[in-house]
Amino acid sequence: MSSGILLGTVIALVALGLTIIFGVMDIVNFAHGEFLMLGMYTGLLTAQATGMDPLFTLPVAGAVGFLLGVLCYTGFVKYLLRGPVVAQLLGTFGLMLFLRNLALLIFGSEDRALHHGILVGKSFDVGMGIILPATKLAAALLSVVAFLAVWLLMTRSKTGKALRATALNAQAARYMGIPTEKMNALAWGIGGSSVTVAGALIVNFWSVNPFVGLLFTMIAFAVVALGGFGSVQGAFFAGLVVGIIMELPGIWDFFTYTFDFEWMANVPMTSLKYMWVYLAYFVIMVVRPRGLFGWKQ
Amino acid sequence: MEAIRNALDFKDFPRIDLIVAGFVAAFLLAFPLFPHSSFAMVTMIQFFIFSVYGMGWNTIGGYGGQVDLGKAQYVGIGAYTTSVLLIRWDIPFWVSMPIGMAIAVIWSFVIGYPLFRLKGHYFAIATIATSLVLKDLFTIWPFVGAARGLEISPVKYPPPDFLRLIFKDDVYYYYIIFAFFVLGVLYMNWFRKSRLGFQLRCIKDNEDVAKSLGINVHWAKIKTYAIATAFVSMVGSFHACYIKNIEPDDVMSLDLSILIALMAMLGGAGSLWGPIIGAGILIPLKSYLKEWLGATAGLVGIDLILYSVIIMLISAVEPRGIWGVVEKARRRKRR
8 A cells, every 4th residue: 555655646746747848739749768778777777887776867867858758848749739540649659669670779688677776675664564765765755755846837837827728728828928839749748757857766666668658648647537538636646646556465465364264365466456547447437527627527 | 323333433543552452452352362370370460350340530630630548439330339238148249349339429429519629739648548548447347347348258159250250370360350441441542532421621720711711510520420330330349359358448449549640640631541551551560560579689678669750750750641742742743
């Protein structure tokens, strides 16, 4: 349960990027998980090359993500926006295949993981049998910080206001003198950097290979659907919920062993871990398409 | 009778289309007679398989404008039904294929009813989610072989076995899938002139207008979804007999769903020839790129990089596909 909440905060950060991009320009980014994968590689390689602790590689990952996001927007997504929905979906899917296979070509297909750093292998015993791994705890705290930073940027600053105006009505925003093209690029930049930062955090306790992206893309979709497309606070709470859903097998095991139910032991819950996320997505979309906090229909 | 006459009537196409189509059909019919490598044969069969998948997708995605990215689950249902029935109870292909189609269509009604309350992006992602849920379930279900999948052993049945569709020579498979392909074209030719076809195009253009004209939008979409499903599941059954080894990661993957949608879109969604053109370009390209760059040059992933660049270019530059370009050129000429 507690590790679900810790994971949930990181997932919320992953979903934040997606929800900003979707909110501002109504485009679903299939390549989102691939951004995360690149963030993971950036964190890993910077940490290994410089010998720094992986937690200090976040600025590098953020910068890479920002550049990547802006580049993707100005070089490619800008042209997609003119086309129909099919073209947008397939276009970002193409981007996803491109980034994934580029990573495969450069980094190879084997799993890589971090084995050093001040926090790896340590853990806190909170009592009542709850043990928190230090890497996850640090990742959770830092994601909350990053999340707050983006949230403040979106709600308190002038740029954030312009971004939200573009999201509400791009044409009206243009008449008000807001450079909407720049705002779109900025949204991709912020979205990209928040997700790569999340990637650099995740790599502390999750091994990376070029194929991790799709899983996180789908999880992020589920989070964004639950929280409401385009809603920033929604993404945070939904992230926590989805984190707990992903930890359901652990709870299931707990019940199985505590009460010794035989039929429960026969259900392979761990392999169904992600199915619950997809199922939750489906049910939420059908029952309440706006999500919990959404304002876009 | 009326329906059959409509299906065979291609008169509303310009003459040049029909001449080209006739040449292509003659070539496809005679292809096994020419000297060819077995690799080319496999590619041609793949082309047929994917063009029928693409036609199925084209009903709902092209004429109806609903972006469905979950077609792989129906490939899986068809393929698994055929394999399970053949392996466990020795039921021949020609019986198990309609059973698979029936199961797939029932399943499509079950999930289609809630699915079509959604629109646009939401619909597309929800179809992906349903497909992945089904794939995860099949991965842990011991009855269908779980993650290892099922294998039809050709040793038990002496080929050529026309009832169970077990052959040594690919030529048999070629002509059977060719027959399916022709049936598919004829059905699509009827479909685009049918009542449902016109209703769908109206829904695609403007759903509110369609509703105000008295079209039951929700029901029309569900019906079309079931038609698309029947197409895909039919060829899924064939695929099981042809490949003889199916795994959930293979027949139910998201990549397959996307590839199906891509076929129709590259060729031109919402036109009769679109999926065929798309499959005719993409499948040879994909398999030869893999052969030359992936296997020969030893560069892992570079074939998929080129392939993804093509996807990106199409969707950014010409989202209406190749047939869209042709039609645009024609319209300009007429003016």
